[in-house]
Amino acid sequence: MTVVPYPGGSLTFGRRTHVMGVLNVTPDSFSDGGDWTDPDQAVRRARAMVREGADLIDVGGESTRPGARPVSSDVEIRRVTPVVERLAAEKILVSIDTSKASVARAAFKAGAKVLNDVTALRGDRAMVKTAAAAGVAVILMHMKGTPRTMQKDPEYGDVVEEICSFFREILNTAWRAGIERDKIILDPGIGFGKGPEHNLEILRRLEEFRRFGRPLAIGTSRKSFIGRALGRRVHDRVSGTAATVAAAILRGADIVRVHDVREMTDVARMTDLLR
Numbered sequence: 001m002t003v004v005p006y007p008g009g010s011l012t013f014g015r016r017t018h019v020m021g022v023l024n025v026t027p028d029s030f031s032d033g034g035d036w037t038d039p040d041q042a043v044r045r046a047r048a049m050v051r052e053g054a055d056l057i058d059v060g061g062e063s064t065r066p067g068a069r070p071v072s073s074d075v076e077i078r079r080v081t082p083v084v085e086r087l088a089a090e091k092i093l094v095s096i097d098t099s100k101a102s103v104a105r106a107a108f109k110a111g112a113k114v115l116n117d118v119t120a121l122r123g124d125r126a127m128v129k130t131a132a133a134a135g136v137a138v139i140l141m142h143m144k145g146t147p148r149t150m151q152k153d154p155e156y157g158d159v160v161e162e163i164c165s166f167f168r169e170i171l172n173t174a175w176r177a178g179i180e181r182d183k184i185i186l187d188p189g190i191g192f193g194k195g196p197e198h199n200l201e202i203l204r205r206l207e208e209f210r211r212f213g214r215p216l217a218i219g220t221s222r223k224s225f226i227g228r229a230l231g232r233r234v235h236d237r238v239s240g241t242a243a244t245v246a247a248a249i250l251r252g253a254d255i256v257r258v259h260d261v262r263e264m265t266d267v268a269r270m271t272d273l274l275r
Contacts, residue, residue, distance in 0.1 A: 002215055002254075004183060006113040006137040009093070011055070013215045013254040017268040020095065020257040021049035022221065024060045025079045039082040046087050053265030056114060058257060059083055059107070060097035064118050064192075066224075073102045084110040095139070099123030101130040108134045116217075118143055118192060120170045121177075132178035139185045139217050139255075140174065142166050144193025159198045160205045163188050167212055185255065187217040196225040203244060206251035219257035220244035221264070238263055246271045 001014035011018060025042050046057045061079035062071050076098065087094050088111020095114035096107035101124045104115055113136055120140040121127045131138050142163045144154050156162050167186055175181060188209060190199050199220075209216055220226065226240035227233065238260050245256050245264050249271040258264040 002182075002213075004137050004185060004215060006183070007135050008113065011137065011215075016272045017249050017253065018055040018255045019053055019261060019265050019268055020217070020255050021046070021052075021054035021057045021261045022060075022257060022259045023049070023057050023083070024063070024097075025083055026061060026063045037079070039086070042083045043086050046083070046092060047090070049261040050092055052262035053268075054261045056093040056095055057087060058095045058097050058116055059087070059112070060116075061103065062098065062100075064097075073100050076100060076103045077106045081106050081110045084112050088112065095137075099127065101126035104130050104134075108136060113137065114139065117141065118189070120166075121174060122170075128174065128177040128179065135183070137183045137185065138174070138179055139187055140167075140170055141187035141192065141217075142189040154193045154195055154198065156194075156198060159194065159201050160188075160208050163202070164209065164211070167209070171212065171214075181214075185215045185217050186212060187219065190218060190220050191223045191225065196228050199223070199225040203247050203251070206248055206253065210252050215254035216252055217255035217257060218245075218248040218253040220248065221256075221258040221260070242267045250275055 001012055004011045023042060023046055025037055027037055049057060059080050061076040084094050084107050094112045095116045096104055096112040097116045098104050099117050099119040115131050115136050116139040117127060118141045174184060186209060188202050190202060221241050222234050222237045226237045230240050232240060245267050248256060249268060256264060256268060
């Protein structure tokens with residue numbers, strides 16, 4: 001078993017898969033953009049996801065869909081902090097999905113215990129020290145390019161080996177900056193600067209990322225490579241997502257980041273029994 005501590009608690013991996021519920025309080029995210037911009041609705045949705053089986057709620061205030069434009073820190077803080085505060089007050093474990101140190105600091109002050117950074121600490125120079133000082137658990141994700149550029153013909157020699165090389169580099173950076181090794185979770189970044197064939201290759205070879213001895217987070221939920229393979233629109237990809245979630249768990253995923261929490265919790269529990 002692997003225990004990942006965060007201020008006031010910990011996540012224990014090895015017994016079962018943890019389910020992370022997606023809560024984007026943005027007007028333009030690819031799947032749920034505009035659904036949860038009202039804080040009351042967002043909190044109700046988070047409560048529902050917890051009832052459906054979510055172990056933690058990932059709150060994001062800036063879209064990272066392909067082609068998304070960045071927003072200011074002030075806007076992002078205004079979007080996320082009221083929701084984080086209310087969820088934390090209800091003892092719901094919250095991760096903050098941001099690449100900005102100022103947003104992360106505001107979210108940690110509001111009660112977030114986990115940082116989910118799609119830039120793996122590279123988007124803001126201050127993020128490494130911010131995360132280290134807060135003592136939070138940190139999810140570091142691989143992304144080639146930026147959300148605005150990442151899907152413009154991404155190329156790799158060996159996609160898995162390139163991501164592994166990146167993980168080695170970013171782990172050393174994090175450790176040198178004072179982020180404890182046992183607080184780090186790795187995410188190969190499905191859909192972030194990868195073509196459909198790259199995403200499938202990552203899932204087929206996911207166990208190769210276990211070489212780092214850190215828990216793995218995977219986010220395939222409703223993504224375009226599923227839609228392209230099956231000819232399904234974004235809200236009709238539950239079954240395709242279920243297949244990728246099951247495959248990821250069987251190949252070593254510890255956290256699955258999903259929109260359809262009730263369905264994917266069932267998938268995770270059954271796949272855990274098979275694993």
